[in-house]
Amino acid sequence: MTNAICRLPEPTNEPVLEYRPGSPERADLKLNIADMSSTEVEVPAVIGGKKVYSGDCKEIRMPHKHSRRLGLYHSVRQEDVGDAIAAAMGAKEEWARTPWEERAAIFLRAAEILAGRYRQILNASTMLGQSKTAHQAEVDSACELIDFFRFNVCFMEQIYRDQPRSSTGIWNRLEHRPLEGFVFAVTPFNFTSIAGNLPSAPAIMGNTVLWKPARSAVFSAHIIMELFQEAGLPPGVINLLPGSPAVMTDRVVGDPNFAGIHFTGSTGVFQSLWKQIGQNIANYRTYPRLVGETGGKDFVFAHCSADLEELATALIRGAFEYQGQKCSAASRAYLPASLWRQLKELLVAQIAQIRMGDVADFRNFMGAVIDEKAFDKIAAYIDFGHESATAEILSGGKYDKSEGYFIPPTLVQVTDPAHKLMVEEIFGPILTVYVYPDDKFQETLDICDQGSPYALTGAVFARDRRAVIQAANSLRNAAGNFYVNDKPTGAVVGQQPFGGARASGTNDKAGSYLNLLRWVSPQSIKETFCPPRKFDYPFMAEE
Numbered sequence: 174m175t176n177a178i179c180r181l182p183e184p185t186n187e188p189v190l191e192y193r194p195g196s197p198e199r200a201d202l203k204l205n206i207a208d209m210s211s212t213e214v215e216v217p218a219v220i221g222g223k224k225v226y227s228g229d230c231k232e233i234r235m236p237h238k239h240s241r242r243l244g245l246y247h248s249v250r251q252e253d254v255g256d257a258i259a260a261a262m263g264a265k266e267e268w269a270r271t272p273w274e275e276r277a278a279i280f281l282r283a284a285e286i287l288a289g290r291y292r293q294i295l296n297a298s299t300m301l302g303q304s305k306t307a308h309q310a311e312v313d314s315a316c317e318l319i320d321f322f323r324f325n326v327c328f329m330e331q332i333y334r335d336q337p338r339s340s341t342g343i344w345n346r347l348e349h350r351p352l353e354g355f356v357f358a359v360t361p362f363n364f365t366s367i368a369g370n371l372p373s374a375p376a377i378m379g380n381t382v383l384w385k386p387a388r389s390a391v392f393s394a395h396i397i398m399e400l401f402q403e404a405g406l407p408p409g410v411i412n413l414l415p416g417s418p419a420v421m422t423d424r425v426v427g428d429p430n431f432a433g434i435h436f437t438g439s440t441g442v443f444q445s446l447w448k449q450i451g452q453n454i455a456n457y458r459t460y461p462r463l464v465g466e467t468g469g470k471d472f473v474f475a476h477c478s479a480d481l482e483e484l485a486t487a488l489i490r491g492a493f494e495y496q497g498q499k500c501s502a503a504s505r506a507y508l509p510a511s512l513w514r515q516l517k518e519l520l521v522a523q524i525a526q527i528r529m530g531d532v533a534d535f536r537n538f539m540g541a542v543i544d545e546k547a548f549d550k551i552a553a554y555i556d557f558g559h560e561s562a563t564a565e566i567l568s569g570g571k572y573d574k575s576e577g578y579f580i581p582p583t584l585v586q587v588t589d590p591a592h593k594l595m596v597e598e599i600f601g602p603i604l605t606v607y608v609y610p611d612d613k614f615q616e617t618l619d620i621c622d623q624g625s626p627y628a629l630t631g632a633v634f635a636r637d638r639r640a641v642i643q644a645a646n647s648l649r650n651a652a653g654n655f656y657v658n659d660k661p662t663g664a665v666v667g668q669q670p671f672g673g674a675r676a677s678g679t680n681d682k683a684g685s686y687l688n689l690l691r692w693v694s695p696q697s698i699k700e701t702f703c704p705p706r707k708f709d710y711p712f713m714a715e716e
């Protein structure tokens with residue numbers, strides 16, 4: 174195939190399976206859940222393609238049933254981190270020279286294996302380890318990750334195809350080299366797809382990677398690593414390092430070959446990494462790429478012309494699916510007084526119908542929050558809401574960690590738009606609303622724009638088109654992903670490139686060519702077919 178100018182398979186978004194009673198996917202998923210619930214997994218690090226069992230074992234437990242242990246993972250030691258850097262640097266040359274079609278084939282194969290044989294294995298591990306319902310696992314660990322692989326391969330081709338013009342006698346080319354060094358991928362607990370995308374996006378572009386998964390998502394990370402290996406990824410291209418950041422970070426960002434970080438997680442952690450990298454800046458061979466998608470305080474802004482039922486559904490799904498632990502989750506809402514009485518009744522009635530519990534019981538809409546630390550943090554916000562003179566809790570407002578880390582969907586109304594619950598990222602199932610007088614639409618848009626340091630996602634609900642235009646203009650910089658009459662969650666790869674600015678990140682848009690561009694260092698090549706043979710110019714000739 175050395176002479177073929179290949180055409181990649183046309184990417185399409187993976188269809189979301191429904192898991193209705195009696196469906197084959199439901200039966201398959203339930204089998205995997207039962208199997209994983211009755212055995213224990215042992216998760217090693219994977220360095221240079223080899224499994225590494227450090228012996229420093231940590232437990233993996235179900236968030237919704239914390240008495241139940243799912244297994245153990247081996248936390249890496251400092252020497253393992255050094256070995257992983259050596260493995261990544263060792264694999265680099267050959268991987269960078271592997272033809273792009275062959276790299277594409279590996280990730281296209283990963284997409285197909287995940288769409289088939291691995292689908293319910295990864296879904297079940299995400300459900301049990303991260304407490305996602307069947308639907309939330311399906312849209313994340315199956316569909317979104319499959320989409321990342323399929324679309325990123327096409328974005329790679331799009332980037333390589335983007336070539337400069339050439340004038341007569343000259344051929345200009347752009348060679349999109351991988352970065353000179355290794356990439357550090359640091360992934361969050363809340364999306365299995367992000368965990369798979371952050372190491373694979375730089376790898377698709379020919380880089381080698383150290384991948385540190387979140388402690389609370391090690392189970393699904395282990396399955397993704399097995400998927401990469403099964404798809405034919407050569408040893409050392411992606412090295413999986415479960416364990417404590419304290420053991421890894423100094424060694425990794427202190428290495429002269431550190432060439433970039435692909436991070437998703439909280440704003441504070443990214444800022445501390447950025448500072449640490451800044452302190453080392455004179456020691457690197459090349460300026461590292463810093464790509465980080467971080468926190469959010471995502472809003473829904475309704476105009477008095479909004480449709481009540483559409484708005485209520487968007488608020489409930491947007492705020493409470495996956496227990497509000499989506500970076501894009503609706504967590505503050507600005508609602509017009511004229512709609513509020515009816516909307517409040519609708520919201521309170523619908524919230525009362527939400528079932529929460531073990532995700533293996535498919536009747537539940539919500540599971541538990543990820544761990545005790547998250548639970549305690551969210552519970553403290555609820556306590557604050559109860560004590561605050563300017564807040565009233567309309568639904569929920571309780572919590573219970575006796576069996577699992579359960580926090581029921583909580584609706585709070587505040588009278589101060591600068592209330593702590595309207596400003597800070599809580600990352601749990603709490604929706605705070607501020608009701609504004611209908612004639613203060615513009616003033617309240619300005620409050621929304623300036624009301625929080627974040628700018629990740631936001632939605633406007635209105636039937637009046639002038640109101641949509643006014644909101645879009647006023648909130649232009651308040652959201653990297655802006656929705657009109659839709660909930661602010663659920664971005665789809667290839668359709669709504671995802672990411673925000675301000676304190677929400679570097680806005681390098683996961684699921685688009687813009688992200689992949691960060692993992693290459695272009696080289697301009699000019700070739701002159703008949704170079705001049707004399708140094709002097711015509712203007713220098715005698716008159």
Ligand code: NAD
Nearest residue numbers: 360361362386387418422437438439442466467468469500
């Ligand atoms: P987190 O910041 O606690 O952890 C993210 C990752 O960073 C984990 O792997 C963690 O172990 C690691 N980490 C923590 N301290 C570190 C350090 N000092 N050095 C190196 N690594 C370190 O975030 P989380 O709780 O896993 O995820 C929730 C956060 O992620 C929320 O703030 C959410 O908004 C954000 N998020 C953002 C997006 C986005 O696209 N903007 C997507 C998902 C999640």
